[in-house]
Amino acid sequence: MTAAETHDLATRLRKESALPREWEAAFAAVDRGAFVPHRAWFDDEAGIPRPIEYGTDEWTRAVYSDEPVVTQLDEGRVAWPGVSRLVTSSASQPSMVLRMLDALDVRPGHTILEVGTGTGYNAALLGARLGDENVTTIEIDPALARQAREALHHAGHPAITVISGDGATGHPPRAPYDRIIATAAVLAGHIPHAWISQTRPGGLVLTPWGTSYRNGGLLRLTAHGDGTASGHVIGDSGFMRLRQQTTPFGHASRLAELVETDPTVTGTTTRTPPAEIGEHPDATTVIGLRLPGVQRSIGVDDPERWEVLLYDVATDSAAIGYVTPEAEHAGSYPVRQYGPRKLWDEAENAWRWWVSAGRPRRTRLGATVTPDRQWSWLDQPDNVIHPCLTPRDQSRTHRSRASTTRPLG
Numbered sequence: 274m275t276a277a278e279t280h281d282l283a284t285r286l287r288k289e290s291a292l293p294r295e296w297e298a299a300f301a302a303v304d305r306g307a308f309v310p311h312r313a314w315f316d317d318e319a320g321i322p323r324p325i326e327y328g329t330d331e332w333t334r335a336v337y338s339d340e341p342v343v344t345q346l347d348e349g350r351v352a353w354p355g356v357s358r359l360v361t362s363s364a365s366q367p368s369m370v371l372r373m374l375d376a377l378d379v380r381p382g383h384t385i386l387e388v389g390t391g392t393g394y395n396a397a398l399l400g401a402r403l404g405d406e407n408v409t410t411i412e413i414d415p416a417l418a419r420q421a422r423e424a425l426h427h428a429g430h431p432a433i434t435v436i437s438g439d440g441a442t443g444h445p446p447r448a449p450y451d452r453i454i455a456t457a458a459v460l461a462g463h464i465p466h467a468w469i470s471q472t473r474p475g476g477l478v479l480t481p482w483g484t485s486y487r488n489g490g491l492l493r494l495t496a497h498g499d500g501t502a503s504g505h506v507i508g509d510s511g512f513m514r515l516r517q518q519t520t521p522f523g524h525a526s527r528l529a530e531l532v533e534t535d536p537t538v539t540g541t542t543t544r545t546p547p548a549e550i551g552e553h554p555d556a557t558t559v560i561g562l563r564l565p566g567v568q569r570s571i572g573v574d575d576p577e578r579w580e581v582l583l584y585d586v587a588t589d590s591a592a593i594g595y596v597t598p599e600a601e602h603a604g605s606y607p608v609r610q611y612g613p614r615k616l617w618d619e620a621e622n623a624w625r626w627w628v629s630a631g632r633p634r635r636t637r638l639g640a641t642v643t644p645d646r647q648w649s650w651l652d653q654p655d656n657v658i659h660p661c662l663t664p665r666d667q668s669r670t671h672r673s674r675a676s677t678t679r680p681l682g
């Protein structure tokens with residue numbers, strides 16, 4: 274039964290050109306249903322994970338669909354059939370899994386470290402293609418690591434090494450690796466250096482990459498063998514962050530409310546369409562790099578009335594740009610800003626930088642990692658995209674200047 278369902282899923286993926294030829298045999302050999310727990314969650318139309326259970330059509334449809342299946346909520350604190358939006362582990366969307374495996378560019382005999390074992394499904398695909406003995410996978414959540422180890426064992430992959438630990442430190446005992454693949458996202462500027470130092474010269478590190486503003490890139494770095502690595506954003510991805518890099522959760526409604534009601538809020542208008550600041554995939558990637566820590570959320574009342582909320586939990590600042598038919602007609606959009614940072618102004622400045630650079634596509638961006646420094650760039654490593662200084666940073670800079678000059682006096 275499951276072989277037939279795997280076959281049907283393969284047929285659908287092939288039609289979408291989402292099943293690379295080199296991965297056909299491994300995909301056919303690994304049953305996703307052997308890795309998804311019997312009690313899991315599947316997003317409804319509103320994007321809320323709803324409980325599904327083995328033995329039901331719902332579970333089977335979810336597991337053999339080209340969609341992610343949620344396998345853990347709130348680090349296990351929300352037990353099935355409870356519901357939460359805080360997804361902390363999932364079996365990733367099969368077409369995304371395959372796109373990443375394709376981009377990993379593996380060859381026979383390659384050794385792999387996967388960071389973020391989750392269910393173990395991706396590790397099993399790697400084992401089926403490269404030999405189980407060449408695959409090491411590391412998972413931070415001990416319960417998930419144990420489940421994955423058991424699933425891999427039952428599915429005929431007992432020789433895959435499953436480590437329970439923090440993947441940000443890699444796994445030195447089995448290094449160096451030809452390839453490191455992360456299936457949890459990193460923040461720009463926070464790529465673990467252990468991944469570079471544990472990759473063979475010329476080897477690749479493939480990781481979901483982004484910012485608090487847009488967590489959607491896929492970055493492929495080449496290790497140069499001298500402790501440094503660099504490479505381009507090669508496409509999009511949509512993964513949860515490494516656990517130690519998660520952005521504050523659950524502040525959007527409170528801050529949106531303050532923007533709407535607080536008497537200190539300043540109201541202005543802008544000619545920059547909020548869609549450019551809040552939705553454009555290339556612009557939002559660059560704005561995120563220039564405004565680290567700032568988060569973004571879209572609120573939709575109806576298709577013609579919606580808003581872009583920007584917020585920074587560290588300084589309790591927020592801003593909203595409103596889209597209405599009247600604003601669209603006038604080409605002038607209301608903006609409200611709350612708190613010490615004028616986030617809308619900051620985002621518009623970052624957007625202007627992107628426009629003045631010729632509105633580059635996000636695949637023209639890249640990153641370089643060295644042992645003591647890392648940065649993002651446009652086109653080549655010397656064209657650095659600097660984070661904008663916030664008012665807080667500026668006062669810090671003045672303070673540190675003052676303190677370095679004082680001893681001379």
Ligand SMILES: C[S@@+](CC[C@H](N)C(=O)[O-])C[C@H]1O[C@@H](n2cnc3c(N)ncnc32)[C@H](O)[C@@H]1O
Nearest residue numbers: 362389390391392394395413440456457515516
């Ligand atoms: C999208 S899931 C991985 C899906 C998985 N590759 C599969 O095939 O099912 C991301 C996983 O990364 C894990 N994770 C998050 N931070 C981690 C870290 N620092 N080290 C190792 N694993 C981590 C999460 O617990 C979660 O299980």
